[in-house]
Amino acid sequence: MTTWFILFSVAMLVFTSRFLLMEPWLPLKLSDNAQQLLAFSAPAVLTAIAAPIVFIREKQLCLGMDNHYFVASGVVVVIAMMTRNTLVTVVLGMASFQFLRYFT
Amino acid sequence: MPISKTTDYLPWRDKARSFFTGAAAIMPLTVAVLPWGVLTGSLAIECGFNPGQSQALSGIVFAGAVQLAIMGMIQAGVGIGSILVSALLITARHFLYAMVMRSSVSPLPLRWRVALGFLLTDELFAIVHPGRLKHFDRWYALGGGLCFYLGWNLATLAGIIAGKNIDNLDALGLDFAIAATFIALVIPSIKTTPLLVCVLTALTSSVICEILHVQAGLLICVPLAMFAGFACNKVMEVRQ
Structure with a gap:
């Protein structure tokens, strides 16, 4: 199996997952309840991807000051609540993370 | 008539304004994923992909989490069935995004549905979903999507060029950039x-x-x- 074949197969799969359910010919009618439910999808997915990166070190739950990801994420949460500006939040968050890594 | 239809009759000046407003809206997210993009490009080279294939990962798959997962699997010689199932699990959230965007995008012509479908990442969804954008605007979405696509691919290219020249690139804590971006997206919502x-x-x-x-x-x-x-x-x- 060539690498290119695998790449195109995966690309088609990813594209289908993004494209298919927006197609008008697909008989898919969403009730109010379904729409309400789907409104929770983005925060649910983004949190579920980010949380393990933040809280798990060496396959263990780590809530101490020695977990730089955990501490810097606290900083990110505070800045996000104060500024509501994504770029400022991410830049200051990355800076505090690097600071923690090199100076503690 | 759905609101999205009305942009058909707008003059080009207004379309261009929407396009660049969308690009500006996604710019912070684009900048935030640059480190992750660089990491993706250099890891692809390290995994033994040639430069063309490494760029194609970002250019045609265009899904950071899927790219990172399949690079390792292809390198390890895992069968295509297992690769596709893993990719499906990671990409499944896009079905949810597509369902949310359905009422806005499905009335558009096919070329728009294909383009916006291809560009529908976490980041684009974050700036165009109905909770964030009251009236869907196709040019705003296209501007945001293309800006992000360009940023992601240029970052990948930088990573490919840097390749093995950067030691311990993955030890720089670039995965924290992913977490920080997602936290910054979720908290205000x-x-x-x-x-x-x-x-x-x-x-x-x-x-x-x-x-x-x-x-x-x-x-x-x-x-x-x-x-x-x-x-x-x-x-x-x-x-x-």
Whole structure:
């Protein structure tokens, strides 16, 4: 199996997952309840991807000051609540993370 | 008539303004994923992909989490069936995004549905979903999507060129950039109690799944968190 074949197969799969359910010919009618439910999808997915990166070190739950990801994420949460500006939040968050890594 | 149809008749000046407003709206997210893009490009070279294939990962697959997962699997010689199943698990959330965007995008002509479908990443969804953008605008969405596509691919190219020249690129904590971006996206969206319940459920369940080494953790945590938020919504409606 060539690498290119695998790449195109995966690309088609990813594209289908993004494209298919927006197609008008697909008989898919969403009730109010379904729409309400789907409104929770983005925060649910983004949190579920980010949380393990933040809280798990060496396959263990780590809530101490020695977990730089955990501490810097606290900083990110505070800045996000104060500024509501994504770029400022991410830049200051990355800076505090690097600071923690090199100076503690 | 759906609101999205009306942009058909706008003059080019207004279309261009929407396009660049969308590009500006996604710019912070684009800058934030640059380190992750560089990492993706250099890892692809390290995994033994040639430069063309490495760029194609970002150019045609265009999904950071999927790219990172399949690079390792292709390198390890895993069969295509397992690769596709893993990719499906990681990309499944896009079905949810597509369903949310359905009412806005499905009335558009095919070329728009294909273009916006291809560009529908976490980041684009974050700036165009109905909770954020009251009136859907196709040019705004296209501007945001293309800006992000360009940024992601240029970052990948930089990573390919840097390749093995950067030692311990993955030890720089670039995965924190992913977490920081997602936190920065989620926090301002927590405006109601049900949303807070949803986020806390996703947080707790995803950490538990990770500790228990559940393979398809996302497929459990995401529906669970969505239903928790939904149930909370219903309870609050009844009380009022």
